[in-house]
Amino acid sequence: MVGSVIHARDRRAAKNFRPDRPRTWDKVMADHTEDAAADPWFRTTSPEQAIHLCGTAFDPHRLTLLGQSNGFGLTQRVASVGPSRLATSPTPQPWRWASRRLAAAITSTFRSKAALATPRPHAGKRIHWRRRLFAKSIQIGKSMVLNRLNLADLDVPVIVAPMAGGPSTPELAAAAPNAGALGFIAAGLLPADAFAERIIAARKLTSGPLGVNLFVPQPSAGTPATFKAYAAALAGEAEHYGVRLGEPRYDDDDWAAKLDVVHDLRPEAVSFTFGLPTMGGCSRLQNAGITTVATVTTVLEAEMASARGAGALVAQGPSAGGHRATFDPVAQPACQPLAVLLAALSARVDAPIVAAGGLATSDDVNGVIGAGAVAAQLGTAFLLAHEAGTNPVHRAALKDPNFTETVVTRAFTGSYARGLRNRFIDEHEAEAPFGFPEIGKLTGPLQAASSKGNDPHGMALWAGTAFRQAKAGSTAEIIAELT
Numbered sequence: 001m002v003g004s005v006i007h008a009r010d011r012r013a014a015k016n017f018r019p020d021r022p023r024t025w026d027k028v029m030a031d032h033t034e035d036a037a038a039d040p041w042f043r044t045t046s047p048e049q050a051i052h053l054c055g056t057a058f059d060p061h062r063l064t065l066l067g068q069s070n071g072f073g074l075t076q077r078v079a080s081v082g083p084s085r086l087a088t089s090p091t092p093q094p095w096r097w098a099s100r101r102l103a104a105a106i107t108s109t110f111r112s113k114a115a116l117a118t119p120r121p122h123a124g125k126r127i128h129w130r131r132r133l134f135a136k137s138i139q140i141g142k143s144m145v146l147n148r149l150n151l152a153d154l155d156v157p158v159i160v161a162p163m164a165g166g167p168s169t170p171e172l173a174a175a176a177p178n179a180g181a182l183g184f185i186a187a188g189l190l191p192a193d194a195f196a197e198r199i200i201a202a203r204k205l206t207s208g209p210l211g212v213n214l215f216v217p218q219p220s221a222g223t224p225a226t227f228k229a230y231a232a233a234l235a236g237e238a239e240h241y242g243v244r245l246g247e248p249r250y251d252d253d254d255w256a257a258k259l260d261v262v263h264d265l266r267p268e269a270v271s272f273t274f275g276l277p278t279m280g281g282c283s284r285l286q287n288a289g290i291t292t293v294a295t296v297t298t299v300l301e302a303e304m305a306s307a308r309g310a311g312a313l314v315a316q317g318p319s320a321g322g323h324r325a326t327f328d329p330v331a332q333p334a335c336q337p338l339a340v341l342l343a344a345l346s347a348r349v350d351a352p353i354v355a356a357g358g359l360a361t362s363d364d365v366n367g368v369i370g371a372g373a374v375a376a377q378l379g380t381a382f383l384l385a386h387e388a389g390t391n392p393v394h395r396a397a398l399k400d401p402n403f404t405e406t407v408v409t410r411a412f413t414g415s416y417a418r419g420l421r422n423r424f425i426d427e428h429e430a431e432a433p434f435g436f437p438e439i440g441k442l443t444g445p446l447q448a449a450s451s452k453g454n455d456p457h458g459m460a461l462w463a464g465t466a467f468r469q470a471k472a473g474s475t476a477e478i479i480a481e482l483t
C-alpha cells in the first residue's frame with residue numbers, strides 16, 4: 001500500500017494536507033500564485049502530497065515533477081510546466097521524480113501491484129481518491145522505468161559538452177535543450193552541494209532533457225617526491241605571480257556524494273569521464289531511469305563500458321579540447337583520429353555513440369552522423385557562447401591571433417588535456433609529472449593570479465583544435481548554425 005511506504009517529510013504540511021479535498025491543478029496553481037510569480041517551482045512538502053496534487057489533475061503535457069531528498073538542505077519541489085514551454089521541449093519527459101523514498105515506493109508498488117493498473121474515474125470520494133492515487137503511482141512507476149532518454153532521439157543531434165572550470169553554467173546547459181539539443185552540467189571540481197544547486201538552477205530554465213558529467217576518481221598517479229620536484233620547478237612562477245603554490249592534495253572529487261545527487265535529482269543523462277562507476281553504480285542509475293554515458297577514447301574502454309551496461313558512449317577523439325578521458329591515468333592518450341575510432345566502435349558496440357573532438361561546423365556534425373554517431377558533442381564551439389561562463393581571459397585568448405595552436409599538456413593538472421599553447425606550457429611541460437588532481441591544486445593559485453592579472457600565459461586555456469572556428473553568439477544561434 002503506497003501510504004504505508006511513503007512518509008510525510010514535513011509535519012506542518014502533513015497536517016495541512018487534505019486528501020479528502022482533491023483540487024484541480026489550476027486551483028493548486030492559484031493557491032501558489034505568489035510563489036509561482038517569484039519562482040516557477042512549486043514546493044511540495046511531502047511525497048504523498050506530490051502524488052495527490054498530480055493525481056487530482058494528471059496531465060502529462062502540463063506537468064513536470066522534480067524534487068530531492070539528498071540531505072543538502074533543499075526541499076522537494078514540484079515544477080509546473082505550461083504547454084507552451086513543454087512544446088519547445090524536444091523530448092518531453094512528463095514525469096520526473098527526485099524523491100528517493102517516493103521513487104522506491106512507486107517502483108515497488110508498480111512491481112507488486114501491476115495488475116491493478118487500470119485507473120478508475122475519479123468521483124471525488126475518499127475511497128476513489130485512494131484508488132486513483134494508487135493507479136497514478138503505477139503509471140508514474142512505469143514511466144520511471146521506461147522513459148529513459150535515448151540520445152538517438154534528440155530533435156537536434158548536438159550535445160553541448162560538459163566543461164568544468166567555469167564554462168558549463170546552468171544557463172548554457174539549459175539553452176541547449178531549449179534549442180532542441182542536449183546540455184550538460186559539469187560536476188568536475190565542484191563541491192557536491194554546488195553541483196546540486198546547478199542542476200536545480202538549470203532545471204528551472206528548461207523543461208527539456210539535461211545531462212550531468214562526473215569525473216571518476218582515478219588512483220593517484222604521483223608521489224610526494226614528484227610533487228615536491230615540480231613545486232621546486234614552479235618556485236619562479238610563484239614569485240612572478242606573488243602567490244604561494246597550492247597543497248598537492250589528493251581527493252576523490254566528492255564522488256559518492258555526487259552520485260547521490262545524480263540519483264536524487266535524476267537528470268535525464270549522466271556521463272562519466274576518466275573511467276566508470278561500478279556495475280552496481282551503473283545499474284542503480286539506470287534503474288532510476290537515468291541514461292548512463294561513458295566517455296571513451298579507445299575500443300578497449302568502450303568494451304569495458306559496454307560490459308558495465310553503459311547506455312551510450314561518447315567517443316572522444318584526439319582533437320578534443322580539455323582533458324582526455326583516458327581511463328588509465330598514466331597512459332599516453334590515444335591518437336587515432338575520431339573517424340577511425342567511430343568506425344571501430346560502430347562495428348563493435350550496440351549502444352548509441354556520440355562523437356566528440358574537433359567538431360565545429362555543420363559539415364563536421366553531418367559527417368559524424370553519417371559515420372554512425374547519433375549526435376555530435378562540441379565543447380570549444382560553445383566557449384564563446386553568451387551563456388557560457390568562460391573566463392574573460394580565456395575568451396580573449398580564443399580570439400587572439402597570437403595564439404596559433406593547441407597542444408596536449410600535463411603542465412597544469414597532471415593529466416593530459418588540450419589547450420592553447422602558452423608560455424607556461426612551453427616552460428614546464430617537460431618537467432610536469434602525473435598526478436590528477438594534485439597538480440591542479442598545486443598550480444591553482446598561479447592560475448588564479450594569472451587570470452586576475454589578465455595574463456593568458458600562466459593559466460590553462462582549454463580548447464580543441466578547431467578553436468579558430470568558435471564564434472560568439474547565443475547558444476541557440478550556434479546550435480542553429482551547426483545543423
Ligand SMILES: Cc1cc2nc3c(=O)[nH]c(=O)nc-3n(C[C@H](O)[C@H](O)[C@H](O)COP(=O)(O)O)c2cc1C
Nearest residue numbers: 161163164273320321322357358378379380462464
Ligand atoms: C574548457 C573545457 C572543459 C571541459 N571539461 C570537461 C568536463 O568537465 N568533463 C568532460 O567529460 N569533458 C570536458 N571537456 C571535454 C568535452 O567534453 C569534449 O570532449 C570536447 O570539448 C570535445 O572537443 P571540442 O572541444 O573540440 O569540441 C572539456 C572541454 C573544454 C574545452
